[in-house]
Amino acid sequence: MPSDNGALLSVRQLNKSFGGIKALSGVDFEIPQGVLAGLIGPNGSGKTTAFNLVTGVLKPTSGQIVFRAVDVTGNAPERNAELGMARTFQNIRLFRDLPVIDNVMVGLHMRNGPGFWSTVLGLPRASIAERNIRKEALEALEVLGLADKAHQIVANLPYGDQRKVEFARALATKPQLLLLDEPTAGMNPQETADLGKTISKLHKDLSLTVLLVEHDMKMVMGICEELTVINQGKMLASGTPQEIQNNSAVIDAYLGRRREKHDA
Ligand SMILES: Nc1ncnc2c1ncn2[C@@H]1O[C@H](COP(=O)(O)OP(=O)(O)OP(=O)(O)O)[C@@H](O)[C@H]1O
Numbered sequence: 001m002p003s004d005n006g007a008l009l010s011v012r013q014l015n016k017s018f019g020g021i022k023a024l025s026g027v028d029f030e031i032p033q034g035v036l037a038g039l040i041g042p043n044g045s046g047k048t049t050a051f052n053l054v055t056g057v058l059k060p061t062s063g064q065i066v067f068r069a070v071d072v073t074g075n076a077p078e079r080n081a082e083l084g085m086a087r088t089f090q091n092i093r094l095f096r097d098l099p100v101i102d103n104v105m106v107g108l109h110m111r112n113g114p115g116f117w118s119t120v121l122g123l124p125r126a127s128i129a130e131r132n133i134r135k136e137a138l139e140a141l142e143v144l145g146l147a148d149k150a151h152q153i154v155a156n157l158p159y160g161d162q163r164k165v166e167f168a169r170a171l172a173t174k175p176q177l178l179l180l181d182e183p184t185a186g187m188n189p190q191e192t193a194d195l196g197k198t199i200s201k202l203h204k205d206l207s208l209t210v211l212l213v214e215h216d217m218k219m220v221m222g223i224c225e226e227l228t229v230i231n232q233g234k235m236l237a238s239g240t241p242q243e244i245q246n247n248s249a250v251i252d253a254y255l256g257r258r259r260e261k262h263d264a
């Protein structure tokens, strides 16, 4: 039985190589229950790889992932979803030709759908489950201010709204841990600020545990309670936003990059 130190998620000595590329080496972090945590680092530092390892999309080269006191290292993504993980992707992954509501319902079907055959046969239990799923999907869309667009085709929505549909799909499953990979990518500053407020509100209202990957530092510093910083696949620092802003390793890395740019 792995010890979890009371954390919802613990990542220990995580390593991932792609051929000769060491995308992550010796990464450690913990997310306590109910915390809005951020994972930050420059482009290519391994943030999405960390998400893929935690959710089971990729298997680690070595290391351990403990979620809800269960060793989930190497689990399939479906199993981790059943255990309560939900994520959004850096690049939107939606069925563009389907209505918004169907896209959100897909996430719920994956979690607790009535089963393929009962749906095909139109059994009553299936239709009750289907109605519940529709209701839950609508609730998630309402939270993100998209209920009035539920029946629009995704491809016809502005980009910012498409990102929110992804978010709603993850949220509708009522996850224990919500992993958001650059949810504001491609949004304008107003949409970014609004989504930051929504994330913060959801975290507070639902005591939702969130791991956020985000490049908008104003938002990260404004809403995250704890941060983990990685650089070139390695741990650089962890702490509160204020601690991170005063951390000498972070300041050195930032100044180093500025110097590189200046010299280039
Ligand atoms: N499937 C893969 N095959 C080979 N190399 C990969 C693969 N996925 C990621 N990498 C490499 O691993 C490193 C980390 O990539 P990753 O996408 O995790 O970074 P990131 O921090 O999410 O970057 P960004 O901020 O640009 O999204 C990079 O060098 C990347 O090229």
Ligand SMILES: [Mg+2]
Residues within 6 Å of the ligand: 047, 048, 049, 090
């Ligand atoms: Mg990424």
